[in-house]
Amino acid sequence: MITYIHPEKSMSQLSQSEVALLEKTADGHLYELFRKCALAVLNSGVVTDDPSALFEKYHDFGIDVISKERGIKLKLYNPPETSFINGHLIKVIEEHLFSVLRDIVYTESQSKILNQQLIGSQNVITNQIFHILRNARAFISGVEPNMVVCWGGHSIPEKEYSYTKKIGYALGLRKMNICTGCGPGAMEGPMHGAAIGHNMQRITNSRFLGLTEPSIISSEPPNSMVTELIIMPDIEKRLEAFLRLGHCFVIFPGGPGTIEELMFILGIKTDKENNDQPIPLVLTGPKSSEKYFEELDKFIRKALGDEAARQYDIVIDNPDKVADICSDGAEQVMEKRINLGDSFYFNWKMKINPVLQQHFPATHESMRNLNLTKNQPLSDLITNLRNAFSGIVAGNVKPEGMAMVQKYGPYELHGDKEIIQSIDKLLEEMVNQGRMKLSQEEYTPCYKLID
DSSP, rough: EEEEEEOOSSSOOHHHHHHHHHHTSSSSHHHHHHHHHHHHHHTTOOOOOOOOOOHHHTOOOOOOOOOOTTTEEEEEEEEOOGGGETTTTHHHHHHHHHHHHHHHHEEEEEHHHHHHHHSSSHHHHHHHHHHHHHOOOOOOOOOOEEEEEEESSSOOOOOHHHEEEHHHHHHTTTTTTEESSSSGGGTTTTHHHHHHHHHHTTOOOOOOEEEEEEHHHHHHHOOTTSSEEEEEHHHHHHHHHHHHSSSSSOSSSOOOHHHHHHHHHHHHHHHHGTTTTTHHHHEOGGGGGGGHHHHHHHHHHHHHHHHHHTOOEESSSSSSHHHHHHHHHHHHHHEEEEEEEESSSSSOOOOHHHHHHHHHOOHHHHTTOOOBBBSSSSHHHHHHHHHHHHHHHHHHHHHHHHHHEEEEEOOEEEHHHHHHHHHHHHHHHHHTTOSSSSSSSSSOOEEEOOO
């Protein structure tokens, strides 16, 4: 089966050099990266966290970029039939395919140029993130702060999924938009609920923004509610993009990826340079999730101390309270941005420790060398914990991490007895609650904890 599609909203032109980058015979990895991300988009709405099974099922899928006199088009070979209705590609999937093309080409072709242009600027990485988001048209000027970033697990029970929709509904009634990691579970539910809330308020310009990155999109294809898809180059830039775009943050129950996100934002909120930055952060779930948050709060207090625990509110089974905190918080953000002369759509004033911005490649050596002791600055410990949970995510669902664990065995994490035991207790609770993976009944840990 061969299908041709043409862009309608973006990426109608590419230079010859950009087209050459995406040819199957070109040097480098870009074609295969584009193919894998495109295949993930074509499986939008499919609930999976096993990328190898996805790639094997559609091993004969291919995609070419064709440059013609009037612009470009995509040629798809053997795409999944589920992405078509009556012979036509579903419209949102078609748009997301060109979003993939836009972000991959822009990042590849502009990264070296931007690095040269931004040498000597205050923060090269933050400026790169700004350029990627601007190219993706993620910024809308003249709109008051209303973007709620929702984090949480892709593997959650039905009660928690229903609760995320209630939160989304309450936020939608308060005219808030939603940004998530674009996958299933707690990343999808708030968007569903907000869509209904927006309909009740007769809002027709809803924004459901999905931020992902190449190594995670194949294990978390975009959910059916995402209206704007943006692919960041790596997990660290993805996390920073959330913080720069978002105005308030809601965390639902989740697995290691959710804890990674929590560590990242705690690293920013505990930085004294951000004392004047309102960054509303709420941890919430239904009554059935109360034990989860008790264990999470204990972990934070044991590993990082009470100061870190003061950075968030825990709200159990109260969607209206969560939504009011977010709505009030967005007003505080607007007032502060006005006073600081900062933009509403991108938080330039927020300080992010450079160590949080550095890419962490999860290997057996890098995981083993993480310093998980209290004999270091709090910011460094938070960064090392963020990296530890990032590595566990890689071993669970990212193709390269899964392959390394299968070949060399589980990652080893070493540290203080108290920290290692608190990590062990938290992860054990996640395993018992089925929060690690979707695709297997009995979870085999990709990590080994050593104190």
